[in-house]
């Protein structure tokens with residue numbers, strides 16, 4: 198299965214994604230503006246007016262929010278990158294990609310490489326903004342495992358986006374996915390509120406949500422505050438990532454033009 | 455080995471049978487044309503051969519690789535210019551070509567050379583660093599073709615390659631296709647609406663209508679099948695002239711129009727001097743002469759029963775129109 202995996206092809210698709218990323222300035226601004234507003238308005242607004250009884254003393258809401266918003270940024274940018282297969286289909290460039298004598302696996306590899314790079318750039322920009330607002334990283338060395346968590350989140354949701362895009366004929370399904378997949382995953386991930394003391398149905402849904410473990414892992418590493426053990430976070434993320442890679446590759450291989 | 459083998463190939467879209475049980479082969483080194491009106495099924499055939507679309511039934515092979523069972527091997531042997539747009543308009547022209555060359559494993563040194571070569575071919579060298587988003591429609595089309603001609607595959611599919619291009623560019627592209635065919639031994643399968651294009655390029659053409667192949671022949675044979683050339687002649691006294699014509703046994707048919715006499719003859723170009731001499735001997739002044747040889751278009755109309763741009767009209771009236779058109783020219 199991996200014998201046809203070509204790094205040149207991965208590089209080629211990655212390079213294309215980088216060029217597009219650098220050129221689409223408005224996209225970058227939009228991608229950063231939204232999380233920025235979440236941090237600035239929600240973080241400051243709720244943080245200064247409300248007291249979350251589940252937060253330990255010394256951790257204010259803004260600190261709590263930063264890893265959550267990083268998770269959100271990764272979720273959005275990765276899903277969009279995966280779903281951009283739809284745009285490529287619409288504008289015809291997918292034909293050029295799929296007819297080339299390269300394995301589907303290398304193509305997916307290239308798309309994911311591009312998406313992970315742009316996702317990490319954006320998530321780290323959010324982290325920088327967070328630092329500016331007063332966020333403090335518990336220990337600098339924790340940044341490295343945190344990067345791995347970010348990568349796992351990015352890979353998983355890019356593959357999920359590719360899987361959806363492979364099954365959709367046109368762009369009409371995009372709004373549905375936005376409203377019924379991306380938004381619920383975000384709201385139910387514990388990005389915005391602590392998981393302690395939730396009503397049981399909400400807690401149940403949050404535990405089903407893979408992003409929950411990503412956000413929890415980031416929070417554990419960057420803030421030293423977590424709901425699950427870091428081992429559990431990693432295990433679930435890795436499993437989810439493999440499952441999405443399998444699904445994305447399978448569906449993408451079988452998609453028609 | 456045949457470059458393309460198609461046997462009883464069928465493609466259905468729900469109720470619509472887009473390609474209906476067709477069979478043909480293309481020999482290696484051939485330039486083969488698919489000719490047919492809109493919706494005939496040309497693109498569908500090419501898409502199946504290029505592994506972009508699954509067939510409903512039948513056999514389709516490219517260089518003996520089955521398109522369903524060995525799509526990777528097929529993709530490794532082909533190149534294609536699509537009918538629909540397939541450029542990334544957020545990249546520059548050169549970047550689109552570079553992307554293509556890398557996908558097809560063209561080595562770095564050759565890559566630069568080829569990019570330059572095809573950019574010059576379609577006269578886009580000066581625009582190479584502009585985003586495709588800012589290209590005109592014709593420039594985009596030219597870039598698509600340039601891209602398709604960049605790596606040298608064994609079998610090249612061109613789906614209406616020169617649609618909407620200016621004459622000069624078309625000529626340059628035709629010559630390049632012929633050069634690739636001769637020098638690189640590339641087999642070419644092209645679809646077109648332009649009869650002159652098929653006539654100029656193709657060793658053989660298949661005329662397709664409503665998913666069926668009506669005939670596969672060389673353009674010459676097809677034109678010969680249409681029979682005689684038509685000479686239209688005007689002389690000072692048409693009545694007298696046409697009466698006298700009956701003494702010439704090489705004239706196979708005569709018809710009159712307003713002051714024009716139409717003669718059907720074989721090898722018309724040789725008959726024109728004879729006719730002029732004949733008229734002079736009879737002391738009649740020749741006012742004009744024109745020759746119309748059957749074109750591929752005539753053949754096409756004859757087989758499909760309609761003009762390539764028209765969708766309706768009965769066969770009979772159209773053949774009549776055709777004859778009228780032929781004699782008028």
Ligand SMILES: Nc1ncnc2c1ncn2[C@@H]1O[C@H](COP(=O)(O)OP(=O)(O)OP(=O)(O)O)[C@@H](O)[C@H]1O
Nearest residue numbers: 467470472490491492493494495496497498499537
């Ligand atoms: N994806 C599809 N779904 C349904 N019908 C389709 C699809 N693709 C093509 N068709 C139908 O199949 C028929 C043949 O289409 P095709 O594109 O092969 O025609 P064509 O010969 O290439 O025509 P043109 O000269 O206009 O390019 C048409 O009636 C078209 O509507």
Ligand SMILES: [Mg+2]
Nearest residue numbers: 496497498537
């Ligand atoms: Mg077509």
